[in-house]
Amino acid sequence: MTAGENPFGDLLQDYIVECLPLAEQVGDAFVELERSWRSDEPGDDLLTTVKGRLHTIKGNSAMMGIAPARDVAHALEDACGFLGRAPDARTADAAALLVAGGGLLVELVGGASPELDPAPATAFVERVRVYLTAAPGAATTGSDRRQTERRGPRSDEGGAAGNTVRIDFRRLDAMLEVLGEGLIQHSSLVELYRRLLRKVGAGVELEELDQTVLSLQKTLTRLESTLMEARLLPVSTVLGRFPRLVRDVAHAEGKKVRLEVSGGETALDKAVLDRLGEPLLHLVSNAVAHGLEHPEERTRAGKPAEGHIRLRAASVSGRVTIRVSDDGRGLDVEAIRAKAESLGLDVRNADDAQLHHLVFVSGLSTAERVTTLSGRGLGLDVAANVIHALGGTIEVESRKGQGTAFTLSLPVTLAIVRSLIVEVDRERYAVPLSHVAETVRAEPEAIRQINNQGVTQWRGDLIHVADAGAVLGTPESSRGLRPFYVVMTAGAKRRGLLVDRLIGHQDIVVKGLDPALGRPTVVSGTTILGDGRVACILDVVRILDGAAHVN
Amino acid sequence: MPESFLVIDDSKLLHQMYRLIFSQGDLAGSTVHYAANGREGYAMLAAHPELTLVLLDLNMPEMNGLEVLARRQAEHLYPHVPVALVTTEGSEEDEARGRAVGAWDYLRKPFQPSDIQALVRRARELRRSRGAA
Numbered sequence: 001m002t003a004g005e006n007p008f009g010d011l012l013q014d015y016i017v018e019c020l021p022l023a024e025q026v027g028d029a030f031v032e033l034e035r036s037w038r039s040d041e042p043g044d045d046l047l048t049t050v051k052g053r054l055h056t057i058k059g060n061s062a063m064m065g066i067a068p069a070r071d072v073a074h075a076l077e078d079a080c081g082f083l084g085r086a087p088d089a090r091t092a093d094a095a096a097l098l099v100a101g102g103g104l105l106v107e108l109v110g111g112a113s114p115e116l117d118p119a120p121a122t123a124f125v126e127r128v129r130v131y132l133t134a135a136p137g138a139a140t141t142g143s144d145r146r147q148t149e150r151r152g153p154r155s156d157e158g159g160a161a162g163n164t165v166r167i168d169f170r171r172l173d174a175m176l177e178v179l180g181e182g183l184i185q186h187s188s189l190v191e192l193y194r195r196l197l198r199k200v201g202a203g204v205e206l207e208e209l210d211q212t213v214l215s216l217q218k219t220l221t222r223l224e225s226t227l228m229e230a231r232l233l234p235v236s237t238v239l240g241r242f243p244r245l246v247r248d249v250a251h252a253e254g255k256k257v258r259l260e261v262s263g264g265e266t267a268l269d270k271a272v273l274d275r276l277g278e279p280l281l282h283l284v285s286n287a288v289a290h291g292l293e294h295p296e297e298r299t300r301a302g303k304p305a306e307g308h309i310r311l312r313a314a315s316v317s318g319r320v321t322i323r324v325s326d327d328g329r330g331l332d333v334e335a336i337r338a339k340a341e342s343l344g345l346d347v348r349n350a351d352d353a354q355l356h357h358l359v360f361v362s363g364l365s366t367a368e369r370v371t372t373l374s375g376r377g378l379g380l381d382v383a384a385n386v387i388h389a390l391g392g393t394i395e396v397e398s399r400k401g402q403g404t405a406f407t408l409s410l411p412v413t414l415a416i417v418r419s420l421i422v423e424v425d426r427e428r429y430a431v432p433l434s435h436v437a438e439t440v441r442a443e444p445e446a447i448r449q450i451n452n453q454g455v456t457q458w459r460g461d462l463i464h465v466a467d468a469g470a471v472l473g474t475p476e477s478s479r480g481l482r483p484f485y486v487v488m489t490a491g492a493k494r495r496g497l498l499v500d501r502l503i504g505h506q507d508i509v510v511k512g513l514d515p516a517l518g519r520p521t522v523v524s525g526t527t528i529l530g531d532g533r534v535a536c537i538l539d540v541v542r543i544l545d546g547a548a549h550v551n
Numbered sequence: 552m553p554e555s556f557l558v559i560d561d562s563k564l565l566h567q568m569y570r571l572i573f574s575q576g577d578l579a580g581s582t583v584h585y586a587a588n589g590r591e592g593y594a595m596l597a598a599h600p601e602l603t604l605v606l607l608d609l610n611m612p613e614m615n616g617l618e619v620l621a622r623r624q625a626e627h628l629y630p631h632v633p634v635a636l637v638t639t640e641g642s643e644e645d646e647a648r649g650r651a652v653g654a655w656d657y658l659r660k661p662f663q664p665s666d667i668q669a670l671v672r673r674a675r676e677l678r679r680s681r682g683a684a
Contacts, residue, residue: 007571007663008567008568010571011567014563014567015564018562052610055610056561058639059562059610059660059661060562060564062660062661063565063661063662064564064661
């Protein structure tokens, strides 16, 4: 397949072994240059050394057909060439450009594969081109021109890049705030329209108002999707650092590992991506350190000595899934069972899947379990918490002797969440629609009490139904059956939540919680509703998790 | 008699690539000497007048490709052995400087196995025509 395209495809590992240290030296040298220039040292020697290394990386990347690394090395070479001739241009901005490029180069070389996402490289090359064009006294050399022409037709993005403006992400956040206000005002208009309709009855003017409000909503939706798109970055910006990590961990652990990364082009909101790095890091390094066996052990088990870790991202029905899988020893269910029992959990009737899920429970995931639990516990509760805080879910599947897979499902964005607004004890709450399966009128005879818990038939299954007041801990919680329940789902779990009123659907702009308030267990954030009231956003995953533990 | 070649390149990766190329087709079975820098390469060249072709990288630490060629020219070391200068840019400046110090041909990165095969064919023709002359 891929190896066939380049005659030297089989030498990919040799390429990384040779070029990654060079790229790292380049990256370090740029950091050193930044420091030198700040203290007004010219750093000419460094520039010369770096140019030689860049040249080697460029040549080797070209031979291997790793175009993004070749192009970034080339752009950096051009930038260094210019800066070598123009001491006056050695500014903090120029240093920042080099440092950014050095980091990117390390990622590209470390993560080299024929499927490497070209977008970050294209963007960087364009950045250098713009810099070199705008820098005082910079003239594009013949070789630059040739290179640009050759790159031109290769990607559409490259062609469009001429119209690209770089923008501080905080400005996108500010625009989102403004959009949020627009959405709030829209909801106010809708409410006003309804009040008018009740007061004066239908009429031509109201009909017109209705149409205008409707088109306003369409405009806002268009604005929202445009703005959301601007916030999206390819997942490769996070996945790109893993080849290096895997290499380092594998080396430290004496493992042989082949890492396969795919779906890097899948787009996610930068705000989600920024917080995703840490939990993924846990999962991937755990997979290498504890999921995979040592080469001898694998050989004894009749497996290839080289372990295989897959990192796959994909868009699935409006969400992004990221799967981290290994072909290692799998989770040790008996060790999990023993640990769970020692913690006083009743796991007599738990099946394997339920036991696997316990690795996300804190206490079961302490470092002391590293050896007996194949180390799967290490930090997994922490990783799971971060994923949940992002409105995501994490699932685990494992087969003894065959491997373990963690599947993360994440919302594409955190910023705007389409939600169902409900009322409980005169307070309003938002339930993200991605977690709402259905809203049902609660008939007293349809809900039975079993072990002090409400249970009802829903789509042929028995599900628990809990009072929202009790879940939320509102003071007036125990006053009979509320008239509706919302069936909430997360992964395979579901549960009904009894509420007083269903207000409607609304796009809400999520505001974080004041950290001073601590971390409430059932609320993930707040938002402002159409009438200006503040509403809490329910953390459905946590509510369902809590339910699971009570059971 | 099997043919022999000399590769002078500071990149181990490139050595691997040449190994791959020289193990295929009618090149299989030929002897290839490898040098990791210009100085070492020059010494190997001096030891092997029978070489069919030398592949010389331009950019190397210690002694670069142009320096190797310049020294060979100055010392008249086996002018009959064709030396191809391997460059990444292939800028006209480099080529002119290479020709001035006796480079026989150029090979630009990225190259394909077929490029090396073609170079070898031409080097053989050169040898035959000289032998005939």
